[in-house]
Amino acid sequence: MPSLPHVSGSExxxxxxxxxxxxxxQRGSHMVLRRGTxxxxxxxxxxxxxxxxxxxxxxxxxxxxxxINALRS
Numbered sequence: 001m002p003s004l005p006h007v008s009g010s011e012x013x014x015x016x017x018x019x020x021x022x023x024x025x026q027r028g029s030h031m032v033l034r035r036g037t038x039x040x041x042x043x044x045x046x047x048x049x050x051x052x053x054x055x056x057x058x059x060x061x062x063x064x065x066x067x068i069n070a071l072r073s
Contacts, residue, residue: 002064004053007071009044012056015070016042019062035060 007015013023013031021033021040029044040059043052057067 002068004050004057004064005068005071006047006050007053008046009042009048011071012042012048012053013044015067016040016060018070018073019066021060033060 009029009031013033016033016035017023019035021035024032024034024039026032026044031042031044033040033042038059038061040056042048042056048056057064
């Protein structure tokens with residue numbers, strides 16, 4: 001299992017949008033993304049900690065591999 005990269009909030013949102021998520025709303029630096037019934041909250045910071053990213057992926061129901069592939073494409 002590959003380790004999670006250090007990425008910004010905007011890079012996370014871009015990768016999630018490639019996987020079919022859409023930004024439902026934003027308040028301050030927190031964006032709520034939805035795909036069907038699955039949703040997640042992403043903080044739009046310059047660098048998101050690895051543990052926070054792991055929580056976002058868990059909320060979204062994604063694996064690390066799926067996220068990294070979407071990040072690279």
